[in-house]
Amino acid sequence: MKKHTVSQQQLLMMAQASIARLGNFIDLNRPIVLKFSNAKSYFGKYETELIVADTIEIVHIITISCIYNHSQSVMDATMGHEMVHAKQIECGDEADHGESYQDWRKEIYSNFGIDIDE
Ligand SMILES: [Zn+2]
Numbered sequence: 001m002k003k004h005t006v007s008q009q010q011l012l013m014m015a016q017a018s019i020a021r022l023g024n025f026i027d028l029n030r031p032i033v034l035k036f037s038n039a040k041s042y043f044g045k046y047e048t049e050l051i052v053a054d055t056i057e058i059v060h061i062i063t064i065s066c067i068y069n070h071s072q073s074v075m076d077a078t079m080g081h082e083m084v085h086a087k088q089i090e091c092g093d094e095a096d097h098g099e100s101y102q103d104w105r106k107e108i109y110s111n112f113g114i115d116i117d118e
Pocket residue numbers: 081085096097118
């Protein structure tokens with residue numbers, strides 16, 4: 001049986017397309033750092049990180065699993081989910097699936113037809 005695989009370059013382009021599609025709507029201030037993994041335990045993962053180099057910068061780290069995100073529609077849902085967590089952090093909330101998350105979920109569904117799930 002032929003295994004369906006997507007190259008990391010294709011994943012990167014799909015993730016960037018999702019950010020381009022949802023970026024103005026979710027409107028994040030801090031930069032997103034994209035990472036890719038082979039994790040089976042999640043579609044996407046959100047972390048916030050303080051990077052200290054010449055300047056101190058707080059960034060959103062979004063890790064995308066290569067295992068599950070094989071189409072643009074799945075990637076849109078995964079990136080939307082993680083970008084909402086990023087927005088929660090910027091607004092001083094917890095990155096959880098509570099009330100503010102559910103509000104964003106409804107808004108994204110009605111504006112884009114994307115269900116970012118729980
Ligand atoms: Zn989540």
